[in-house]
Amino acid sequence: xKKGFKRMTAMMLISSLVLVATACGSNDATEGxxxxxxxxxxxxxxxxxxxxxxxxxxxxLIEQFKAANPDVTxxxxxxxxxxxxxxIKTLAAANELPDVFLVKPSMVSTFVENGLLLPLNDQLDKxxxxxxxxxxxxxDPYTIDGKTYGIQMTGGPTHxxxxxxxxxxxxxxxxxxxxxTEFETLINKLVEQKITPIALGNKGKWVANSSYMxxxxxxxxxxxxxxxxxxxxxxKFTDPEFVQALGALKNLVTIGAFNKDMxxxxxxxxxxxxxxxxxxxxxxxxxxxxxxxTSAPKEIIENTAVAVFPAIEGAKGDQNSVSGGGGWAxxxxxxxxxxxxxxxxxxxxxxxxxxxxxxxLKYGDIxxxxxxxxxxxxxxxxxxxxxxxxxxxxxxxxxxxxxxPALTEAMNTILQEMMIDKYTPxxxxxxxxxxxxxxxx
Amino acid sequence: xxxxxxxxxxxxxxxxYLLPSVIxxxxxxxxxxxxxxxxSFFNWSGGPKMEFIGLDxxxxxxxxxxxxxxxxxxxxxxxxxxxxQIGIAFVISIFLMSKVVxxxxxxxxxxxxxxxxxxxxxxxxxxxxxxxxxxxxxxxLSSVGLESWIRPxxxxxxxxxxxxxxxxxWQYIGFxxxxxxxxxxxxxxxxxxxxxxxxxxxxxxxxxxxxxxxxDTIKIAIMLxxxxxxxxxxxxxxxxxxxxxxxxxxxxxxxxxxSFKSFKLGYGSTISVGIMILSVGLIVIxxxxxxxxxx
Numbered sequence: 074x075k076k077g078f079k080r081m082t083a084m085m086l087i088s089s090l091v092l093v094a095t096a097c098g099s100n101d102a103t104e105g106x107x108x109x110x111x112x113x114x115x116x117x118x119x120x121x122x123x124x125x126x127x128x129x130x131x132x133x134l135i136e137q138f139k140a141a142n143p144d145v146t147x148x149x150x151x152x153x154x155x156x157x158x159x160x161i162k163t164l165a166a167a168n169e170l171p172d173v174f175l176v177k178p179s180m181v182s183t184f185v186e187n188g189l190l191l192p193l194n195d196q197l198d199k200x201x202x203x204x205x206x207x208x209x210x211x212x213d214p215y216t217i218d219g220k221t222y223g224i225q226m227t228g229g230p231t232h233x234x235x236x237x238x239x240x241x242x243x244x245x246x247x248x249x250x251x252x253x254t255e256f257e258t259l260i261n262k263l264v265e266q267k268i269t270p271i272a273l274g275n276k277g278k279w280v281a282n283s284s285y286m287x288x289x290x291x292x293x294x295x296x297x298x299x300x301x302x303x304x305x306x307x308x309k310f311t312d313p314e315f316v317q318a319l320g321a322l323k324n325l326v327t328i329g330a331f332n333k334d335m336x337x338x339x340x341x342x343x344x345x346x347x348x349x350x351x352x353x354x355x356x357x358x359x360x361x362x363x364x365x366x367t368s369a370p371k372e373i374i375e376n377t378a379v380a381v382f383p384a385i386e387g388a389k390g391d392q393n394s395v396s397g398g399g400g401w402a403x404x405x406x407x408x409x410x411x412x413x414x415x416x417x418x419x420x421x422x423x424x425x426x427x428x429x430x431x432x433x434l435k436y437g438d439i440x441x442x443x444x445x446x447x448x449x450x451x452x453x454x455x456x457x458x459x460x461x462x463x464x465x466x467x468x469x470x471x472x473x474x475x476x477x478p479a480l481t482e483a484m485n486t487i488l489q490e491m492m493i494d495k496y497t498p499x500x501x502x503x504x505x506x507x508x509x510x511x512x513x514x
Numbered sequence: 515x516x517x518x519x520x521x522x523x524x525x526x527x528x529x530x531y532l533l534p535s536v537i538x539x540x541x542x543x544x545x546x547x548x549x550x551x552x553x554s555f556f557n558w559s560g561g562p563k564m565e566f567i568g569l570d571x572x573x574x575x576x577x578x579x580x581x582x583x584x585x586x587x588x589x590x591x592x593x594x595x596x597x598x599q600i601g602i603a604f605v606i607s608i609f610l611m612s613k614v615v616x617x618x619x620x621x622x623x624x625x626x627x628x629x630x631x632x633x634x635x636x637x638x639x640x641x642x643x644x645x646x647x648x649x650x651x652x653x654x655l656s657s658v659g660l661e662s663w664i665r666p667x668x669x670x671x672x673x674x675x676x677x678x679x680x681x682x683x684w685q686y687i688g689f690x691x692x693x694x695x696x697x698x699x700x701x702x703x704x705x706x707x708x709x710x711x712x713x714x715x716x717x718x719x720x721x722x723x724x725x726x727x728x729x730d731t732i733k734i735a736i737m738l739x740x741x742x743x744x745x746x747x748x749x750x751x752x753x754x755x756x757x758x759x760x761x762x763x764x765x766x767x768x769x770x771x772x773s774f775k776s777f778k779l780g781y782g783s784t785i786s787v788g789i790m791i792l793s794v795g796l797i798v799i800x801x802x803x804x805x806x807x808x809x
Contacts, residue, residue, distance in 0.1 A: 162560060166560045168562045183559050183560065183777055186559070186563065187562055276754065276755045276757060277755065278755065332646075333669060334645070334668070334669050335669070336668070336669045336754070336759075337644070337645075337646075337666070337668035337669050337753070337757070337758075478775060478776050479778055481775075482771060482772075482775045482776040483776075486760055487759075489757055489758055489759045490758070492758070492759075493671050493758040493759055495671060495761075
């Protein structure tokens, strides 16, 4: 008996030792292999699984690159979207990022501050056709002090109004309102008919900021205001134009534009309200196109058209601006072995240039590079409408991808508090400015 | 003679047996707590760059109105839970101990089921119950003719805290019920028989025998209740995400948002340390109050 116990004890001890050893030793282990393989394989972490049930253009493009360049070898790690985000942040905190990976605009400032990203200007300059093929401003979210740290493949608008043509026609509008006053009239008419004008699911708090305020704010203030704000060159949240924009959003709440449970449902549920025909519109980014086409009933799909906020009378900014352009982008580790850089440049170019963009369009996505002859590509009706609409608009910054994570989080919460009457627009602007001052000091 | 020296293992054997769990505990609890205390002195956004700023984070915390509002919300949950969870559990356990109630095992099981459900499931369930259009609560109200009582339960900043407290209270009644039942069963039945001979009936028996004899158990239950509710997070997070605005943001969620959404990992750690201090403080106060009663 006693022997048995002793053996058990020994086993337990060993297993606990192993636990401790692995917990402490993981750093050294990876660094060791790192050096051995550094010369040959490109460590590449992304989230585009070629065997996934929902195929993506990036997975296809990466496979194409591999087939065309058999001499370039990869050490690939593929994660699902949510895991990817957690993992990349963890790796960044441990200073163990792979050679090539994906970043979001909001990560760029933190990562650059910690010296983790390599400026890619030299790589971009190697091929001017590639560099100039990008739509205007799409690389701005990844640019700090003139250095570009990320190269983006797709970047659609975060603000698109998806509306039900039939419900709008019933309210007396044969086409979407052209001015803000008409837009408010439409909302009032819909309220009278007991139809929810705009389905909003702001439980995640980012919807009001990303899909509403970024566009609305820019219409009132103009883009220079935001640039000045980001660079800390004098613009303030308390500037009258921005307060007006907050007031416009608040007024939508006051006239009953949204469903009453807007803060306890999320953006997927806001679409459900629209699919049921209970709501005349919902506002989200271009990513909702695929969702509508796969989940909405047929008659809703056929009745759906797209628009953006109409022109606001007397507002200062460009009235065709739409927030957009953010999203995931390829980035390179600052400690990269220079010998690998040429192949990395080829890889990133091949998955982001205008040739790649054609494939992205086929997948119903909005590419960052310009494409010639869009008519020649087969597209779903809503995507086609959206592309046509985007020809008449220009991108403005998405607030929640450009402001620091801390300020974004504060803004998300403050906007929601304004929408439940805790703050007036003036108070909301003041609280926001206080957060901003804290950050900038 | 049940512990003769021959059968008693050596001291060192005891220690070796304890070691695995001590190591696990150290790595799962002690090390993170010590690390959090260390991080709380830094301005840190998650990268290799850490800037030591001494007590600055704590100065910010003391003046942070969001944190203190969140603390008040936790106090509200603690208050309702002490009376709701422990009070209701006490009453039910007295019923279950009496001879009137049939199917005791069944009642016990049903009341205990929510305790073993995941908080995420509870959050989703109650989220659906509170739903404005399709929710069970509003349907029930309208079917009994109380349309005027219908509210957007999770969207009205004035009532949202009460709405999210209900599931928390409901979930843990079974937990305290089991504790009380076990304690009541250990009260010697002769005491009750003597009391009955002296003419004590149902309510008096509860007040003068059950309650005093259970006072230690109740104290422990209150301590568990405070500790549990100071870290309330999961079901509220699922139901409202802390909204609308910050109307249902409790301390743990504020720490989470600060650390993982705002990337202020240093300040997030400070908030966590703050939660720890406040929780220990509350428990100490509750022990002091409980201790005085005995004298």
